[in-house]
Amino acid sequence: MLTYIFKRILNLIPTLFGVTVVAFILIRLVPGDPVMLLLGERGADPAVYAEMKQNLGLDQPLLIQYKKFITNALQGDLGTSLISKRKVSEEFIGRFGATLELGMAALLFAVLLGIPIGVIAALKRNSLIDYFLMGTSLVGYSMPIFWWGIILILIFSVTLGLTPVSGRISVMFEVDRITGFMLIDSLFSEDGIDAFHSAAKSIILPAVAMGTIPLAVTARMTRSSMLEVLGQDYIRTAKAKGTPVLKIVFIHALRNALIPIITVLGLMFGSIITGAILTETIFSWPGIGKWIVASINARDYPVIQGGILVIATMVITINFIVDLVYAWANPRMRGGLK
Amino acid sequence: MLLSVKNLSISFETDSGRFEAVRNLSFQLDKNQVLGVVGESGCGKSITNLALMGLLPKEAIVTADELVFDGLNLLELNEKKWSVIRGKKIGMIFQDPMSALNPCFTVRYQLEEAIRNNHLGIPSDQIYPMALDLLAMVGIPDPKSRMECYPYELSGGMAQRVMIAMAISGHPKLLIADEPTTALDVTIQLQILKLLKEIQQKNNMSIIFVSHDLNVISKISDKIQVMYAGEIIETGSKEKIIKDYRHPYTNGLLHSLPGHQLHSEKLYSIPGIVPDLKNRPSGCQFAPRCQSATNDCHQNEKIQITNDNGHQWRCINPLER
Amino acid sequence: MTNNIAEIFNDLKKNKGALIGLIIIIFFVFLAFFGPMLSPFSESELSQHLLQDPFWGSKYNANHLLGTDDVGRDTLSRLLYGSRVSLFIGVFVTILSGFIGTLLGLLAGYFGGTVDKIIMRMIDILMALPSILLAIVVVSILGPGLVNAIIAVAIVSIPSFTRIVRAGVIDEKQKQYVQAAKTFGTPTTQIIFKEILPNCTAPLIIQTTLCFSDGILNAAALSFLGLGAQPPTAEWGIMLSDARSFIESSPWLVTLPGLCILIVVLSFNLLGDGLRDALDPRLKKGK
Numbered sequence: 001m002l003t004y005i006f007k008r009i010l011n012l013i014p015t016l017f018g019v020t021v022v023a024f025i026l027i028r029l030v031p032g033d034p035v036m037l038l039l040g041e042r043g044a045d046p047a048v049y050a051e052m053k054q055n056l057g058l059d060q061p062l063l064i065q066y067k068k069f070i071t072n073a074l075q076g077d078l079g080t081s082l083i084s085k086r087k088v089s090e091e092f093i094g095r096f097g098a099t100l101e102l103g104m105a106a107l108l109f110a111v112l113l114g115i116p117i118g119v120i121a122a123l124k125r126n127s128l129i130d131y132f133l134m135g136t137s138l139v140g141y142s143m144p145i146f147w148w149g150i151i152l153i154l155i156f157s158v159t160l161g162l163t164p165v166s167g168r169i170s171v172m173f174e175v176d177r178i179t180g181f182m183l184i185d186s187l188f189s190e191d192g193i194d195a196f197h198s199a200a201k202s203i204i205l206p207a208v209a210m211g212t213i214p215l216a217v218t219a220r221m222t223r224s225s226m227l228e229v230l231g232q233d234y235i236r237t238a239k240a241k242g243t244p245v246l247k248i249v250f251i252h253a254l255r256n257a258l259i260p261i262i263t264v265l266g267l268m269f270g271s272i273i274t275g276a277i278l279t280e281t282i283f284s285w286p287g288i289g290k291w292i293v294a295s296i297n298a299r300d301y302p303v304i305q306g307g308i309l310v311i312a313t314m315v316i317t318i319n320f321i322v323d324l325v326y327a328w329a330n331p332r333m334r335g336g337l338k
Numbered sequence: 339m340l341l342s343v344k345n346l347s348i349s350f351e352t353d354s355g356r357f358e359a360v361r362n363l364s365f366q367l368d369k370n371q372v373l374g375v376v377g378e379s380g381c382g383k384s385i386t387n388l389a390l391m392g393l394l395p396k397e398a399i400v401t402a403d404e405l406v407f408d409g410l411n412l413l414e415l416n417e418k419k420w421s422v423i424r425g426k427k428i429g430m431i432f433q434d435p436m437s438a439l440n441p442c443f444t445v446r447y448q449l450e451e452a453i454r455n456n457h458l459g460i461p462s463d464q465i466y467p468m469a470l471d472l473l474a475m476v477g478i479p480d481p482k483s484r485m486e487c488y489p490y491e492l493s494g495g496m497a498q499r500v501m502i503a504m505a506i507s508g509h510p511k512l513l514i515a516d517e518p519t520t521a522l523d524v525t526i527q528l529q530i531l532k533l534l535k536e537i538q539q540k541n542n543m544s545i546i547f548v549s550h551d552l553n554v555i556s557k558i559s560d561k562i563q564v565m566y567a568g569e570i571i572e573t574g575s576k577e578k579i580i581k582d583y584r585h586p587y588t589n590g591l592l593h594s595l596p597g598h599q600l601h602s603e604k605l606y607s608i609p610g611i612v613p614d615l616k617n618r619p620s621g622c623q624f625a626p627r628c629q630s631a632t633n634d635c636h637q638n639e640k641i642q643i644t645n646d647n648g649h650q651w652r653c654i655n656p657l658e659r
Numbered sequence: 660m661t662n663n664i665a666e667i668f669n670d671l672k673k674n675k676g677a678l679i680g681l682i683i684i685i686f687f688v689f690l691a692f693f694g695p696m697l698s699p700f701s702e703s704e705l706s707q708h709l710l711q712d713p714f715w716g717s718k719y720n721a722n723h724l725l726g727t728d729d730v731g732r733d734t735l736s737r738l739l740y741g742s743r744v745s746l747f748i749g750v751f752v753t754i755l756s757g758f759i760g761t762l763l764g765l766l767a768g769y770f771g772g773t774v775d776k777i778i779m780r781m782i783d784i785l786m787a788l789p790s791i792l793l794a795i796v797v798v799s800i801l802g803p804g805l806v807n808a809i810i811a812v813a814i815v816s817i818p819s820f821t822r823i824v825r826a827g828v829i830d831e832k833q834k835q836y837v838q839a840a841k842t843f844g845t846p847t848t849q850i851i852f853k854e855i856l857p858n859c860t861a862p863l864i865i866q867t868t869l870c871f872s873d874g875i876l877n878a879a880a881l882s883f884l885g886l887g888a889q890p891p892t893a894e895w896g897i898m899l900s901d902a903r904s905f906i907e908s909s910p911w912l913v914t915l916p917g918l919c920i921l922i923v924v925l926s927f928n929l930l931g932d933g934l935r936d937a938l939d940p941r942l943k944k945g946k
Binding site: 014015018019022026029030031135138139141142143144146147148150151153154158270271273274277278281292293296297299304307308311312315316319 | 676780781783784786787788789790791792795796799800802872876879880883884885886896899900903906907910913914916917918920921924925927928929932
């Protein structure tokens, strides 16, 4: 098992290296001079300009610049934001909790609803229930979530007044940052349960908007995976030995059907980030997605560069973890790893 | 009598029309008897077995004048009542033991589950010893360590033994073995046949043993039933079928076995192919492939069954003895 | 081959979802071609009637069937013009990414070895970046605009084509007819394009349909973020983001363009699903 993990990690290195090159080069492809941008519109005194360029290391050859970039990145230093003048890594960590919390809520929504929907559709295959569930899933799968978020706001916030339009919690509450998860931190605030209530209300709509496509994917995948498994010989065996139907479905079949679903869930992480970019923009959710869009609009290059690097590294790492979970969930693979 | 089947027909509705996979099947099985069912693939033998377990897909249409097992009318059972039969009264093993075991669970889990299903309310501390006994009974060496194996860690023969242990865990009165040796090596085949015979005698169990291989069938059966295109065309004691067969198809099956060819002929194979069940020929179903077929064979829709002391055949021009 | 297409079409006819999808797509293409002729106003024509409701609303002006926006432009006309932009986006994204992706897949699959490693490593890197993020970065380099958005979305769509074609080629390459062609000394390009590529058609057709819907969706998202097509172009994503401020007073102004995107994307996905059902058993049978 250890050698397998080690081999897989070795395999990751070229891809990670490629990502750093891409992040490094992309930013240097951007038209315009970052030094000029940094100095702003005041116009630049050539001496100040030269000094600035030297400070940023931009007067060095590309290779040296890249080496510096990598060395710093490995030490967790991703540079300084041009706008806020704060360390990119600090800003990132400050916003990561918001995105992670939203992403987890969305994924939970997708999995808790998607797997039962898929199982029911598979069991009732080619019935009206199946057509309805799968039709709805396809609509969800095709959903422009930037529109879906607005429609949710229109219905639940504007018309019904049930949920707030934006933000993580009502401005009435003061919550100290402990874990970065508003749902947890709010419980430790002065207002305790009231603040939690407000935070919970705030996260519902964005989580639903962000979770819709993953929900549709999970439901569709679960259905097809279940259908395949239900046709297998070992299901017939389970029936022949008198196993109750519920046990056949939820233990014998689902356990096997989950193996491909795990992979799909892992691959969905990328689309969760995509979802975060759009959802956070719509709901003014102070997470990484909104931050990166704002940075791109403001041409805050160190942030964009650091953001790409961190997100890509996360996607690669998650895919790697998913591979391990997949191997672990599959006895045959697990045995092969011993 | 343990099982009585009268005029069992099973048909399927498909896009290209309805077809009868099994038609007018009648046979009986006594307690303690081993019935061998032989025929080419698609002759309806497996479908008949699935019907006895209530495991046919929903699309299947089953009709019969009588389908009684151990005093229970199988035609009237709903899904809930079937659970009284499956595992407890009828056990079943399949062709490919590797795919018949759930790849995600250990032998122990699957065997203990079978025991729990078949002995409702059994104290939990008795389950594991019982599972060990079963594994020992089916001849698995070192049952304790095998218990923790996943199916992929077993050989085919070992997996089939585990399947047998699961199938007999509820002391069923009937074991249906659907091509249980086909996927195994020849030497393992013999071991499994021997094991089945042993268990059958020890447990006073009946067996329906299905195979396309008459050679294998003759090693274990008391009575043999030859099926063709969803019908029984000859049935009788093992000796009668092997030595005193009357139907040309049985003749063909026997002579297509290695070692049974006449003189130094090449290995015989029956000419032609199994009829398309969606488009059945008229008259005797075997007539298009039969060398002694007459006009009557092709036209007669009501070919009578000849009965000679329990040896029955359905043929107008049987082989003369 | 023609026989094959007829068979696929027969299977499709049986699949109601796919049929509905196909009909909507045909209707959508029709609107894209003739919409501007049918529309009562031009996409940028201003009227004095601002923020009118559609005909089922209370503030309805008979001249504007689906109402007007905040500067008095006719919503119906803009939606019709928008269909043209969306079709344009879909077609070019698919052609661009399909061409490059297929070519890379063919090279990687056929030559294997180092070529394969380099190409697939590039694809891995592309896949490590979430699609919208990558598109946003590309647009921020190239500058916002419809054409640049198309290029960005096309780049994002390349990996799926490459992976599908590569898998197909690796499968096909080992088959005897390809080995035979090699021993006869058939030129490599001919083997790739005449022998191997035609056998990857089925998955490619499915991928093309999906690429179309993804492309339209991603490009609309970019426009929504202000990075795609620029105002005053009548593009559904822009209409949507423009209308956000009037969500309370004119909810239909936000609803309609999004609904158009949803319906078009859904119809392509319906067709894609139908094609998969129709082609998959064939694919399996072939193996």
